[in-house]
Amino acid sequence: MSATPQILAQLQTQLTSHLPGVWIVGVSGGPDSLALLYALCESGIGAAVHVYHLDHGLRGDQSAADAEFVRQCATKLGIPHRIEKANLASEAAPYHNLNEAARVVRYRRLAQYASETDATAVLVAHTRDDQAETLLMRLLRGSGPTGLASMRPQLAWHQWAPPAMHGRAMLLRPLLECDRAETVAFCQDRQLTPRHDPSNDNPHNQRVRMRQHIVPALRHEQPQLNAILSRTALLCADDADFVAHQLAVAWPTFATQHDHTVTIQRSVFVTLHVALQRAAIRHAITRVHGSLRGWSLEHVEYVRQAIQHPPRRQQQLPNHVTLRVRTDHATIMLPYALASGPCIDTSHIIQPHGVINCRDEWWLLSTSAHATIHRNRWQVFLDPHRVYQLRTRQDGEQIGIGHGRHRRLQDVMVDARIPAAQRAHWPIVVTDQHVVWVPGARVDPHYVAPPDTPAMHLSLIHATDHENFRYDE
Numbered sequence: 241m242s243a244t245p246q247i248l249a250q251l252q253t254q255l256t257s258h259l260p261g262v263w264i265v266g267v268s269g270g271p272d273s274l275a276l277l278y279a280l281c282e283s284g285i286g287a288a289v290h291v292y293h294l295d296h297g298l299r300g301d302q303s304a305a306d307a308e309f310v311r312q313c314a315t316k317l318g319i320p321h322r323i324e325k326a327n328l329a330s331e332a333a334p335y336h337n338l339n340e341a342a343r344v345v346r347y348r349r350l351a352q353y354a355s356e357t358d359a360t361a362v363l364v365a366h367t368r369d370d371q372a373e374t375l376l377m378r379l380l381r382g383s384g385p386t387g388l389a390s391m392r393p394q395l396a397w398h399q400w401a402p403p404a405m406h407g408r409a410m411l412l413r414p415l416l417e418c419d420r421a422e423t424v425a426f427c428q429d430r431q432l433t434p435r436h437d438p439s440n441d442n443p444h445n446q447r448v449r450m451r452q453h454i455v456p457a458l459r460h461e462q463p464q465l466n467a468i469l470s471r472t473a474l475l476c477a478d479d480a481d482f483v484a485h486q487l488a489v490a491w492p493t494f495a496t497q498h499d500h501t502v503t504i505q506r507s508v509f510v511t512l513h514v515a516l517q518r519a520a521i522r523h524a525i526t527r528v529h530g531s532l533r534g535w536s537l538e539h540v541e542y543v544r545q546a547i548q549h550p551p552r553r554q555q556q557l558p559n560h561v562t563l564r565v566r567t568d569h570a571t572i573m574l575p576y577a578l579a580s581g582p583c584i585d586t587s588h589i590i591q592p593h594g595v596i597n598c599r600d601e602w603w604l605l606s607t608s609a610h611a612t613i614h615r616n617r618w619q620v621f622l623d624p625h626r627v628y629q630l631r632t633r634q635d636g637e638q639i640g641i642g643h644g645r646h647r648r649l650q651d652v653m654v655d656a657r658i659p660a661a662q663r664a665h666w667p668i669v670v671t672d673q674h675v676v677w678v679p680g681a682r683v684d685p686h687y688v689a690p691p692d693t694p695a696m697h698l699s700l701i702h703a704t705d706h707e708n709f710r711y712d713e
Contacts (some may be wrong), residue, residue, distance in 0.1 A: 247275060247415065247418055248279055248282065249422070250414055251279055251280060251285065251414050254393065254414035255287075255414055260287050260358040261288065261361075262290055262361075263280075263288065263360065264289075264292050264354055264357065265292070265363045266293075267310050268435070268437070268438070269294065271423045272365035272366070272415065274423075274434045275415075275426040275432075276414070277313065277317070277319075278432065281317055290353075291313070292322050292324075292349075292353050293324070294326055294345070294349050295325040296328060296345070299438070299512075302438070305398070306435045307323050310323060314592035326346075326349065331345045339447075341458055347400060350362050351400070351401035351405050356405075357448070360409055361411075362409060362411050363414060366391055366416055367423060367424070368417060368470050369414055369419060370391065371470055371473055372469040374390040374468050376388065376450055376455070376458075376469070377450060378529065382537060388472065388476040389477035392413070394413070396410060397409055410708070411492065417470065419466055422587065423706065430467050453536050484518060484519065487516055487519045487520060489505055490520075491520070492615065494512075495520065500529075501572070502524040502571070503571050504520070504524065504570045505568070505569050506547060506565075506574070507568065517539055517544050522540060524572045525540075525572065529561055532572060541571070543563055547563075559574075560575060560607045560656055581600070581602070581658065581662040581680075582598035582599070582604075582700055583598060583599045583634060583665040583666070584596075584598055585691060586631075587630065588630045589629055590669065590698070592596065593606060598667050598700065603700070604679075604700050605698070605701060606698055607699075608695070609621065609694075610690040610694060611688075611695035617681060618699065619698065621681045621696070622687050622697075623687050623695070623696070624694050624695055625703070626672075628676065628698075630667050630669055631667070631670060632668065633663070633668055638675065639675040639682055640675075640684035641685075641690060652682050653666065653678065653681060656678070656681035658680065666679075674687075677698065679700040680700070
């Protein structure tokens, strides 16, 4: 049976209620996006269709051939098109995962084109197979309802486009209830020859392994796997939307934001349902840092529990995010959100039990203690058999980062988001002219005392908070 009726019916169901105008179709040249493009042209839905293709530059001549194929298809259909080439090394430097980098750049470029053309919709060709694979991969990562909602059928501009970019296009996935077999059959019916990306066969890619091994095994147990997982994603999306709505109502009653700082009133937070507490933490991190990259459930749970009860252990949080808890409120922030930082002009010998004023209500405290596994960048347990000095940095200095490697203090301070204006007077701890600790940034592991051994415990604290990750009650 031809796949045409199902695909065209889905387009009619999913797209007829959306604004007319310019609709941009992301076309890779594969069977899914090719079927979407040709079906859209056949559907008669009143919109000005444009084609967009991005050559990620990862496969040399093959990538260039894909781009030319898409150009020819758009030209044959008489459709306006834009074919671009990306440089992932420069455009997505912070992203170490190649697939993530490619996706980020692709959607950024799509948003740029949509903004330039004042498009009302951007269409991508994800299918139920993609949805099933995504849900299973997120399940293996331990995602909750928000993650298991996987790909949404539609997203508003602010949910998918870069924050600084202006536009109005919805991101639509009109084939999300169609199987990949239907798009392949659609292309065969029309004698279309889609391009094949060899990277889709690379077993080092988790999605490829899921597609080739895990999904077939599960489908053997449950032939309706795609439909069932699609329904699961929908149910999780509904649950996640309900929690998001409840959080939007409650948020103003317990949280305030100023730049890269979110302050949470503890007395209200502790009364919230645990699902709302977790959602509130994730929302606060997103507002402070811009995303949840690098955050796991363990981190969220640590913050949630620490707001309510003194933590038994202290944990370094991802992306330099800092948690400070006081009797009446908790603050989630980035280091550079501080109005002022520690500052010294003269050097000081650190006494075993002493206090050094670092100005602007910052203090370095030194005590004797037994070392613990401590991952707070504002406190360290050091070898007690050395003499330590507190001073400012010197030109060209480096700090050890383990395994015989070193990094320049300048780079360490930049990574820690220490404001440029504060770096020259930022206190650092040295011994025998070796940099041991840059508070708020990094400690040389060579000088750290082993757990459960005597140590010199150094804490750089602000007067308004006894210590990071500690209560002042």
